[in-house]
Amino acid sequence: MMLEGGILILFGLLFGSFLNVLILRIPKEESIVFPGSHCTKCNTKLKWWHNIPIFSWLLLGGKCSFCKDKISIQYPIIEFLTALIFGLVYYKLGDITYSFITGLVFALLLGLSLIDLRYKAVPDSLNLAALTLAIFASPFILENLTNALLYAGGFALLRFYVSYIVKKEALGEADIMIAATIGALVGLKLGALVIFLSAIIALPVFIIIKDKDLEVPFIPFLAFALFIVYMFDGFFAQVFETLYGV
Ligand SMILES: [Zn+2]
Numbered sequence: 001m002m003l004e005g006g007i008l009i010l011f012g013l014l015f016g017s018f019l020n021v022l023i024l025r026i027p028k029e030e031s032i033v034f035p036g037s038h039c040t041k042c043n044t045k046l047k048w049w050h051n052i053p054i055f056s057w058l059l060l061g062g063k064c065s066f067c068k069d070k071i072s073i074q075y076p077i078i079e080f081l082t083a084l085i086f087g088l089v090y091y092k093l094g095d096i097t098y099s100f101i102t103g104l105v106f107a108l109l110l111g112l113s114l115i116d117l118r119y120k121a122v123p124d125s126l127n128l129a130a131l132t133l134a135i136f137a138s139p140f141i142l143e144n145l146t147n148a149l150l151y152a153g154g155f156a157l158l159r160f161y162v163s164y165i166v167k168k169e170a171l172g173e174a175d176i177m178i179a180a181t182i183g184a185l186v187g188l189k190l191g192a193l194v195i196f197l198s199a200i201i202a203l204p205v206f207i208i209i210k211d212k213d214l215e216v217p218f219i220p221f222l223a224f225a226l227f228i229v230y231m232f233d234g235f236f237a238q239v240f241e242t243l244y245g246v
Contacts, residue, residue: 004096008086012103013053016082019111020075022126027119042067053079078114082107085227092231102137105130105185106227112178113220122174122219131177134184144184151183151191152176178219182226189246190229190236198225 024040025032037046044066050056057076064071086103093099108130116122135144155176162170182191198221209216229236240246 001094005087005090008090008096008099008103009083011100012083012086012107013079015086015104015107016079017051017053017075019082019107020078022111023078023114023118026123026125027115027121039064039066039069039071041069053083074114078110081110085110088231098137098139101133102185102230105133105137105181106223106230108133109178109181109219109223109226113217113223116217116219120215120217122172122178124174124177127174127177127181131181131184134181137185143187147183147187147191148180149183150188152180155179175218175222178222182222185226186229186233189240190233193236193240194222194225194229197229198222201225 021032021037035045037051038044039046041064044064050060050065054076057071057073060071062071062073063069085106086099089103089106090096090099093102108126112122112126112130115126131148135141135148138144155171159171159176179191179195182194186194198218201224202216202218202221205221206216
């Protein structure tokens with residue numbers, strides 16, 4: 001139990017480190033393998049001890065050891081959050097295989113959220129990887145696939161309606177893929193709750209930002225709401241039953 005959880009948390013740290021590379025390079029369409037890790041300022045190749053998740057950043061005091069340029073706190077935060085995701089998912093599931101797959105889904109969604117936030121882009125590569133893994137994130141693969149297809153179809157229809165009404169392209173293709181991931185991971189009922197919850201969380205942010213005429217990315221809200229509903233699915237299912245008897 002403890003060992004499995006520890007392994008997953010350790011993997012989460014390493015994957016978080018890799019996620020930082022993905023977040024940095026995928027939007028620029030750079031290779032995610034070559035060149036190896038280097039300082040984005042002075043381009044000096046990093047030594048292995050500069051690459052230890054979280055600890056290197058702390059030991060270096062958040063500065064490049066060559067040019068002393070500041071290293072964004074985003075790096076250790078992503079590493080921490082990814083490890084936390086794997087730990088929490090394992091705490092919930094208690095199964096190393098499915099925790100591994102589910103942890104990857106949420107880690108990829110975290111990466112997508114950051115890319116959406118920073119670059120207003122949602123790369124298909126990460127989005128499709130998250131969706132594919134979500135279908136295999138529980139033993140009920142056929143049911144997961146069915147729910148993914150229903151949510152993808154539902155969102156595609158919604159997109160036609162909304163686009164027709166507002167007379168411009170609403171909801172992107174990326175949103176349809178995320179919707180499918182939501183369907184696969186939590187099913188139809190709780191999936192609806194995810195979308196509702198994300199809208200509620202996003203609303204105040206949208207109101208604040210609207211005056212400044214900024215475009216607000218929606219993926220971070222969907223991803224966060226999905227994680228909350230996934231972690232507390234038993235509680236939310238209970239609420240549904242009490243309120244609506246379904
Ligand atoms: Zn440097």
